[in-house]
Amino acid sequence: MTRHGTNSAQALRPSFHHAAWRWATPEAQIVLATRDLAAIIRFHRRVHGQSQAETGALLGYDKTYVSAIELGKRRLTDVAALRHIADRLALPPHVLGVTDPADTDFRAMVQFGQSTVRLAEIARQTGHASEAVTELWPLVARLEARARDGHTEREALRLLADARLGLGTALGNVLPEERLATAAHWTAKSLNVVSFLDDSTLTTTALRMHGNELRKAGLIGAAVNRLVCAASLAPNPKSRAAVLPLLARAAGALGNAPLFDRAIQEAKALLDAVDHTSLVNPVALHEIELRGLIGTGRASTAILRAEQKTPAPTMAVAPQWRVIELTTNGKVRLLGGDTRGATELLTQAVAQAQAQRLPHQLQRIIRAGGHALAEVSNAAAQALAQLRTEMAA
Numbered sequence: 001m002t003r004h005g006t007n008s009a010q011a012l013r014p015s016f017h018h019a020a021w022r023w024a025t026p027e028a029q030i031v032l033a034t035r036d037l038a039a040i041i042r043f044h045r046r047v048h049g050q051s052q053a054e055t056g057a058l059l060g061y062d063k064t065y066v067s068a069i070e071l072g073k074r075r076l077t078d079v080a081a082l083r084h085i086a087d088r089l090a091l092p093p094h095v096l097g098v099t100d101p102a103d104t105d106f107r108a109m110v111q112f113g114q115s116t117v118r119l120a121e122i123a124r125q126t127g128h129a130s131e132a133v134t135e136l137w138p139l140v141a142r143l144e145a146r147a148r149d150g151h152t153e154r155e156a157l158r159l160l161a162d163a164r165l166g167l168g169t170a171l172g173n174v175l176p177e178e179r180l181a182t183a184a185h186w187t188a189k190s191l192n193v194v195s196f197l198d199d200s201t202l203t204t205t206a207l208r209m210h211g212n213e214l215r216k217a218g219l220i221g222a223a224v225n226r227l228v229c230a231a232s233l234a235p236n237p238k239s240r241a242a243v244l245p246l247l248a249r250a251a252g253a254l255g256n257a258p259l260f261d262r263a264i265q266e267a268k269a270l271l272d273a274v275d276h277t278s279l280v281n282p283v284a285l286h287e288i289e290l291r292g293l294i295g296t297g298r299a300s301t302a303i304l305r306a307e308q309k310t311p312a313p314t315m316a317v318a319p320q321w322r323v324i325e326l327t328t329n330g331k332v333r334l335l336g337g338d339t340r341g342a343t344e345l346l347t348q349a350v351a352q353a354q355a356q357r358l359p360h361q362l363q364r365i366i367r368a369g370g371h372a373l374a375e376v377s378n379a380a381a382q383a384l385a386q387l388r389t390e391m392a393a
Helices: 006-012 019-024 026-033 037-048 052-059 063-070 079-088 101-125 129-148 154-174 177-197 200-216 220-233 237-254 257-270 282-295 299-307 319-335 339-355 359-369 374-392
Strands: none
Touching: 019 026, 019 154, 019 177, 026 037, 037 052, 037 063, 052 063, 052 079, 101 129, 101 154, 129 154, 154 177, 154 200, 154 359, 177 200, 177 359, 200 220, 200 237, 220 237, 220 257, 237 257, 237 282, 257 282, 282 299, 282 319, 299 319, 319 339, 319 359, 339 359, 339 374, 359 374
């Protein structure tokens, strides 16, 4: 699998470029670290394409005063004036050496927000995606409101990217298939932020998570595009290993056998080199391989693989993965003519998907059972209808 380099990232970079967000770039961080008002004003003018007169109008000063500041002929020490400039340039006051209660509130918000994102991910991984959505909605709304007001500190934008990714992924668990575009919408919005942060690990993560939500929403070609790019940009084996299972799954759904084979084989090869996660582990890769073999027209091979001993878990597998595994194995059993075994597995999957409120997985079960296992399909349809009613309320 070839690595495409930075051109792929640039091709995926969103067209939306809010100039104020340039405060979050690595270049801006170097300027802000100097605490030099002259350098900060020069950077602001360059990013916004402003003349000294235009920046002076923004600050309430004339052109000559701005020129004097930039040339070091005028040094501001007045706290009120520095706070005023920070406000007009959408900067936290501490950057200009001014302490402010709002700064304390901001830092508390960042710390609280980081904890919220971590706890929401734990909730999602333990089968409580609805609670994750409930926790992340207000955080995302608050961060977006701050960005709209022109406050675009790097820490806040990084948190906004993480929160949008978490929200989109959690929605991808709790929404039915016809509404999964909403989940992809939120992960896509993270890319608007990520493009400014110049962080290869975060970029890889955002492309990986967005690609997976695109696949679930049925946009398979776009999903493969994002995931191939994520794999090519991955800065280390750990990041690449996190992408490859999802790339294999998307390639299988697309029916691209060569890409699927390369991705799944490399993912297996990396198992011994990285720490196992809920996605990078033998159990998850076994399920992905079975589904990919079916998707690429090799059902007979999938049946043979399913008859072999299932890999032993190397870690606690997330509850939703158990549903995914049951559904895939039930489908393979049915393809192999084992109606009884398929019924048993898919019935378990219905019960667990209903308990975890996973409508998308219930829809998978309905398709897997089909007319051959009408009783199981009907049970899944009834459970799905109940979840729809609860969501509508």
